[in-house]
Structure formats: structure tokens, C-alpha cells
Amino acid sequence: MNIVIVGDGKVGAALTQQLSKEGHDITVIDNNAEVLTNSMELYDIMAVQGNGASLTVQKEANVGSSDLVIAATSADEINLLCCILAKKLGAPHTIARVRNPEYAEQLIFLKEELGLSMTINPERTSAREIFRILQFPTFIKRDSFAGGKVEIVELRISDKSKLHGKPLSELYETVKVQVLVCAVERGGEVTIPTGAFVLQAGDKIYVTAATNLLADLIKNLGIIPQKTKSVIIVGGSRIAIYLAIMLLHAGIRVKIVERDRATCLKLADLLPKAQIICGDGSQQTLLHSEGLEEVDAIVTLTNIDEENLIISMYAHHLGVPKAITKVNRLEYVGVFKDMGIDSVISPKSLTANEIVRYVRAMENTTGSSALTLHRIANDQVEALEFLVTGCTRHLGESLAEISLKKGILVACISRPGKLIIPKGSDHFQKGDHIIVVTTADRVIGDINDIFED
Structure with missing residues (x-):
């Protein structure tokens, strides 16, 4: 497929890496020549320097001949304008990254008029x-x-x-x-x-x-269940706002530590039931004064990976039951996991996974494309959900009789009113949802790709 990606930031780079690896023809548009040069050196892609919302630039990138345009710049309005323009030029599918909570309801209302195939909000996800x-x-x-x-x-x-x-x-x-x-x-x-x-x-x-x-x-398993009653969030980002709303609605006490005073005033207005602390969340004295040792969980959401990791490590050292850390760079996650930092969230990876699933569904011609895609085990394994249709091979045959490709496991069959952890005597039938697990180096876009024959 011919795919144009507008914006070569964190999300754009993650998409370029994954989609080029899966064999798509990628063209990246960005204003930053140095960033584009780096991407061309790393991946086999085309690059166009300029404003992705410019008609001239989109024509230069052959947007009208593309199968999909993904707008992932840092500005919602530019992303929406890119998609409107791409649709007018003839691109059949467009995806926009839209982060502003105020646009959520409008996009539901205007999605068809704007010609959007999909919108994605990394912070809310x-x-x-x-x-x-x-x-x-x-x-x-x-x-x-x-x-x-x-x-x-x-x-x-x-x-x-x-x-x-x-x-x-x-x-x-x-x-x-x-x-x-x-x-x-x-x-x-x-x-x-x-x-x-x-x-x-x-x-x-x-x-x-x-x-x-x-x-x-x-x-x-003999594990004493933990119940989350209080959470400290370090960093007053959009993720913090979305998360605080969910936690407060669930009856969980929330403190948000943010160093910028103007942001604190905005948070206090948006989240009147949360406690907003104006200060540096990386300072031990502040964390202690706000009762870090007594909370059930800490979530670090600053814009600096190293700061998030260090705060989480310190909380783990103090015995805080749960530490969740946001990171953008995943290269060193394995090292920090050995130090007790297990729960790591990467907005760019979550976004890329959603878009890759959509791209695989576009390629599918039988209607048996993946409904859900998650990467697990440090992105070394993919877990995919498929709907069994009349086009699925081996319907009614026992799993013991079917030859699956090496390294593929059928983990679950969801049937109306029934969940099956499969054995050799079980079978697929039309309407089933099946969960398949495989190594991430194998691209599976259709349920029939799992069979040896």
C-alpha cells in the first residue's frame, strides 16, 4: 500500500518504523529536513519537506494516488486540515491524531463531513x-x-x-x-x-x-488483592486530566503534582474534586510531604522520560504498591524493568498499534481482518483478535486436525454465551471471536494466515 505520513515526530516515527517493516511504500512529510534525513537513513522511505497542510506539498507527495494518509503532527487543526485536503485530492482513507478533549464530541458529529476514516487520541488511550x-x-x-x-x-x-x-x-x-x-x-x-x-x-x-x-x-494464586484508593499523579498533562476524571468517577482520591502555576490553575478549574499541588514532583521532600509512602499508586506523566523513571524507582524503593511510568523512548525499558519498574505506558506505541491494525484491515479482502491488536512481551509478541466468517477455512474441524503455522497459538475462542480455553477437541464456527498469539516478526492480516496450508 502507498501510505503518506504527515509529521515525523514520536508517533510518526513509530508508524514509519512499523509500516515500512511490514512492506508498505511510505512517504513522510515534515518541515524538519534533519529529521527526514534521519528517517530516510533508517528506513526505505520517500520524504517531502514542507507543510503537510499545503496543497503544493501534498501534490508533491502524490497524496492523491495514496491509499491512506495519516496526519500525526503536534497540532490537531493541522491534522484535520491535512485530512480534508487529502480527501479532496482523492485519498480514500485518512486518519487524524486529535488530542484536544474539546474536539471529541464535534468529531463524532463531523467525522463523515470531514472525510475521516479514523481519529485517534494518544492521551485518552x-x-x-x-x-x-x-x-x-x-x-x-x-x-x-x-x-x-x-x-x-x-x-x-x-x-x-x-x-x-x-x-x-x-x-x-x-x-x-x-x-x-x-x-x-x-x-x-x-x-x-x-x-x-x-x-x-x-x-x-x-x-x-x-x-x-x-x-x-x-x-x-495466593496473592493478596490490592485495591487502589489513592493515587499521586506527577505531571499535569492531558493524560493526567483524562486519568483523573476516570479515577475520581471511580471514587479514588487523586493528587496531581505540577510545577507550572498556570497549568495548576487550569487543573483546579477542570478537576475541582482533585487535590492540585504546585511544585516539583521530582523533589523527595515534596513527595514525602504529600504522603507518598501512604498512597496505593503513583503515576509519572512528565514530559521527561528520565524523570518519570527515577520518580517511579524511588516510589518503588519506598514500598509504594504500584508505580506506572510513561515513557516515549522504549530502548531502555528492559533495564528499568529489572529494577522493579514493570508497568510502562508508551502513548506512541499504543497509537501505532491502533493504526497498524486499521492498515491490516484495509489490506484484507475476505472480511477476516484483525479486530484487535496488542503487542505484549516488550513488543516481541502480537496478540490478535479475529472474527470467524464463512470465508474462514477449517470450520467445524477439531483443532487437533488443523495444522497451524509454527509459533502460532490459539489462546481463546469467544462464542456467544461461552468462553473456551481451547483444547484439541474444540473447533471454530462462524461468529466466533478467536484470539491468536504469535511472534511479532510475522505479519498476520487475515485469520486464514494462521493455517499451514
Whole structure:
């Protein structure tokens, strides 16, 4: 596909990396010549320097002949104008990154008139992800499928865990609920395991389970369930606003620490039920004075990755039960996870995943494209949700009779009124939602891509 990306910032660069890796012809538009040169050196792409909302620049980038235009600059208005112009030039699909909460309702009303195929809000998506983790803080990460009925949750196995030393074939005897370990991360290496795989302390496991069984899973593992009652948020960003609204609505006490006075006044006006602290959230004395040791969770949302990580590490050192850290650069996340910083949120990665799923759906011709796409295990594994249609091969055949490609695991079958952790005797039928797990180096755009034949 021919894809034009307007804006070579954090989100644009993440999209360029992923979509070029998947074999698409990418053209990037940006005002910054140095940034464009760097992208051309890293990836096999075309680049056009200039304003993406300019008719001349869009014509130079052959926007009218493209299959998709993604506007991901830092300005919502420019993104919307880019998409309107691209649609007028003949681009059939347009996606705009829109961050301002005030535009949300207007976009629902004007989406068709503006010619938008999709809008995405990285901040709201990130806030929703953080809120979901805080609902079950025992889990490092949670990814949702089948309309929220199924989740893949990430857990670390301690040396006192009931799972330490257990083969996966004995999993049900230990946890007493139907779940499936679909991936294991050990020493930086990720495995899609078989029943003979033996779990060890230090492993991070990715467990597929029905959402309504998560509390039972925690209980049966002997883990004392944590309940989030109070949260400190460091950094008064848009993510903080979205997150605070969700937390306050759930009855959770919220303190936001922000160093800019004007931002604090705005936060106080928007969030009258939250406590707004004007100060430097990286200062230990301030954090102590605001009761850091007594809160259930801290969420670091400043614009500086290093600051977020250091504050989270300090909170972990003090014994704060949960620390969630926003980062933009993912290169060093593995190092910090070894220091206890497990729950890491990357807005650009969340945004890129949503758009990549849409792109794969565009390529699909059978109507069996991925409904949901999540990357897990440090982006080394993809978990995808598909709808089984009349075009899906091997309907009614038992899984034992079907040959799947190497490194592919069917983790769950969601059927109306029923959730199935699959065995060899189970089968696919029309209307099923299935969750497939595979290594991220394999691109799966259609459900039929999972079969060996």
C-alpha cells in the first residue's frame, strides 16, 4: 500500500518504523529536513519537506494516488486540515491524531463531513490503559479482547509463587480456573510455550483469561488483592486530566503534582474534586510531604522520560504498591524493568498499534481482518483478535486436525454465551471471536494466515 505520513515526530516515527517493516511504500512529510534525513537513513522511505497542510506539498507527495494518509503532527487543526485536503485530492482513507478533549464530541458529529476514516487520541488511550491497570494493580499490564470479555494479563512469578517449578500441564490444578499461559518472558527471551514448559521464579507470564475470572485467579494464586484508593499523579498533562476524571468517577482520591502555576490553575478549574499541588514532583521532600509512602499508586506523566523513571524507582524503593511510568523512548525499558519498574505506558506505541491494525484491515479482502491488536512481551509478541466468517477455512474441524503455522497459538475462542480455553477437541464456527498469539516478526492480516496450508 502507498501510505503518506504527515509529521515525523514520536508517533510518526513509530508508524514509519512499523509500516515500512511490514512492506508498505511510505512517504513522510515534515518541515524538519534533519529529521527526514534521519528517517530516510533508517528506513526505505520517500520524504517531502514542507507543510503537510499545503496543497503544493501534498501534490508533491502524490497524496492523491495514496491509499491512506495519516496526519500525526503536534497540532490537531493541522491534522484535520491535512485530512480534508487529502480527501479532496482523492485519498480514500485518512486518519487524524486529535488530542484536544474539546474536539471529541464535534468529531463524532463531523467525522463523515470531514472525510475521516479514523481519529485517534494518544492521551485518552493512554489514560484508559493506566486506569485499567489500577483496577487490578497486581497485574503489570492488561490487554482486552472480545468486547472486554477476555483479557491477556501480565504477571511476574516470585520465588514464593505457587507456579514456581510447575509445568503448564498442571496449571489448572494450581489456579482452579480455566486460563492459558500464551507467552513466557525469561531472561529477555520470549517463548510461546507448550504444556511441558516449566515455570520459574522471575518469569513474566502472559495469561489469557475471562475478565470475570481475574479476581479468582489472583485469589487462587495466593496473592493478596490490592485495591487502589489513592493515587499521586506527577505531571499535569492531558493524560493526567483524562486519568483523573476516570479515577475520581471511580471514587479514588487523586493528587496531581505540577510545577507550572498556570497549568495548576487550569487543573483546579477542570478537576475541582482533585487535590492540585504546585511544585516539583521530582523533589523527595515534596513527595514525602504529600504522603507518598501512604498512597496505593503513583503515576509519572512528565514530559521527561528520565524523570518519570527515577520518580517511579524511588516510589518503588519506598514500598509504594504500584508505580506506572510513561515513557516515549522504549530502548531502555528492559533495564528499568529489572529494577522493579514493570508497568510502562508508551502513548506512541499504543497509537501505532491502533493504526497498524486499521492498515491490516484495509489490506484484507475476505472480511477476516484483525479486530484487535496488542503487542505484549516488550513488543516481541502480537496478540490478535479475529472474527470467524464463512470465508474462514477449517470450520467445524477439531483443532487437533488443523495444522497451524509454527509459533502460532490459539489462546481463546469467544462464542456467544461461552468462553473456551481451547483444547484439541474444540473447533471454530462462524461468529466466533478467536484470539491468536504469535511472534511479532510475522505479519498476520487475515485469520486464514494462521493455517499451514
